[in-house]
Amino acid sequence: MDFEAFFKSELDSLHEEGRYRVFADLERHRGNFPRATRYVNGAPKDVTVWCSNDYLGMGQHPDVIEAMKTAVDHCGAGAGGTRNISGTNHYHVLLEQELADLHGKESALIFTSGYISNWATLGTLGQRIPNLIIFSDALNHASMIEGIRYAKCDRVIWKHNDLEDLEAKLAAADPRAPKLIAFESVYSMDGDISPIKEICDLADKYGAMTYLDEVHAVGMYGPRGGGIAEREGLMDRLTIIEGTLGKAFGVMGGYIAASAALCDFIRSFASGFIFTTALPPALAAGALASIRHLKVSQFERARHQDRVRRLRVLLDKSGIPHMPNPSHIVPVMVGDAAKCKWISDIMLDSFDIYVQPINYPTVPRKTERLRITPTPMHSDADLDHLVGSLHQLWSRCALARAVA
């Protein structure tokens, strides 16, 4: 086989479908979030980032940076091993205690990413609990889907956020089979929020465990940044809460919070936890500082919501169609892959605004969009510039406007 030719032809088909991913080569500026330098053909150019998942700018918070520097000075660069073989650093232990407290659980367990935490936890539960059936929301993140696949257990996909469909599927399953319902709180592409309480009620009725991915909510919702379940007083109703340290907490890593026995079980059986080098101590120290800050500071959360509201008002005034939702994610709807990419390119090249286009398969075809994530650090002038640019491009591109 001509391997090179194979790779190239597969890539060609991505290009043809407009699905080939191009990375913006960025250098973020400490102390000047959300500004970054973009390198294009060797020539640097300043841009404003509008699609970061560092939702609160915590990746540049002085407490976080200081904690990471101190930890590097104390402990050096890497963890030096897996958690089991010399890699457990005191910062890991403190971080797990902090996360357990954040979610009101007995224990927490950290992983090298949110992706791995979903994959390893769901995979291990599905493999190890005899006859487990996992009921998975249709829009669950790729990492949950991959974990469930890897488990090779029975899985049932229920319609996104649809309680009737979930109940029908729970009722149709073998009443003796152990069950787990896996879902998210804030869904990343539409920004909608699941009915957590009602899903927990169904879980109780059918004796199922619950697994909630709060990746897009931790740090940002709830009085201590514990997520939507904290805000709604539901944390104790969830068997497992999963989160990331890489989005609102601004660093990197993932975790689950659950009972002591469940965390110990995953710690003891999950390949994706056991056979990999532990997070560098400095990352754990940075995450710890970020979580501690957001547990007590309301400023970032309040300002974040204020920026989101203001952006929506400006978009409405300009008739730019955006998907209404109760979260901080503002999907500006284009509905055409080529136009979406074109708008994003012009925004970057002519207006110094960076918003990555979101195309199929991340979202369904015809719902291509710009997923805009305002942060507490975007100024009124930034917002005006963003919406003014969109306004111009909407006219040039002959895109339909929302009816005011």
Ligand SMILES: *Cc1c(COP(=O)(O)O)cnc(C)c1O
């Ligand atoms: C980003 C994301 C993850 C993965 O988290 P990482 O820490 O980035 O690996 C998991 N679930 C959802 C819903 C996500 O959007």
